[in-house]
Amino acid sequence: MKNVFGVEKITGGLNNQKMSILGLIVEAKKYDGIVNIPDIIHDWTPTVEGRGTNFIKTNEVYAMDELEEIIQITNEIAGTILSFSDCFASGSKKIKEEGGLPPEELMCNETARILSALKPVANIQCEINRLVGEMPKGTAGVQLRVERDWKNHLNSRRSRGIKLDSGRELILNPRRIFEKIRNNDKDGEITTLFLCCDEDDLMHKKSEISDMAGKFGLSVIFKSEISTAFLDSRLKRSLVDFGICLKLDTYIGLSLSTFSNLLCLTKSFEIKGKPNHFIYDAPGDVTVARNDFGRFHSPAEIVR
Structure with a gap:
């Protein structure tokens, strides 16, 4: 046995x-x-x-x-x-x-x-399919990791002497993320950003974030504006976020994120190729393409 x-x-x-x-x-x-x-x-x-x-x-x-x-x-x-x-x-x-x-x-x-x-499960996947089908052409998924819990996590690790900013740019300002996205997309192929975030934990108002993106010619979509499904479960809503980004052609995320790394890994399996995924916390003024198939969390290893 x-x-x-x-x-x-x-x-x-x-x-x-x-x-x-x-x-x-x-x-x-x-x-x-x-x-x-x-x-x-x-x-x-x-x-x-x-x-x-x-x-x-x-x-x-x-x-x-x-x-x-x-x-x-x-x-x-x-x-x-x-x-x-x-x-x-x-x-x-x-x-x-x-x-x-x-x-x-x-x-x-x-x-x-x-x-x-x-x-x-099927009812969550149906909601994912519906939402992606209604998104405009040129929509990219973005992990907007600018919530209070992320700031607290960074502060906690710093207080314990753990260095996280070696070889990466730690960003808590949405404007900087949008700037780097636009700098890497001079032709304007990306028009809309689906923002993955804990909306009730953001450090900025959603209207402020929308205005910041608009400065770079980008529209934003918050899930709460397009779906009222699964309001009783953060876990189910996270599955919707993940599923939407899995279906979108382009995704920009954070190198330290399990969400971004497993998304890249899963996408590579499903398309049997290198996904059109980028990170925004590599040094420099542009987002950088991932070449690691979701296996690393260091920008240097991700883009090598």
């Missing part, structure tokens, strides 16, 4: 959850095991006051059909239970270790397949 591997909990944001599921599968496969994925997962919501956590059924979020083609998933009680941190670390390590593989392997190996298999 095969050993069943489980994780004590699945928590954090969308892509932290994906990373932990990847790590769980990596550990199980080392020992020819099978996995038990919890029926209930955390639906984490950042607020101005702190962290609020709800719970949600896993099958209301993730479709497991494709994942079950990769590894056996069981409801049996796990004989080996790993921590969320250990699973996350295992998944992250696996991605980084594979960074030196040839592009043709990075685009179609099992790690990329597992992450691509973590698709949203």
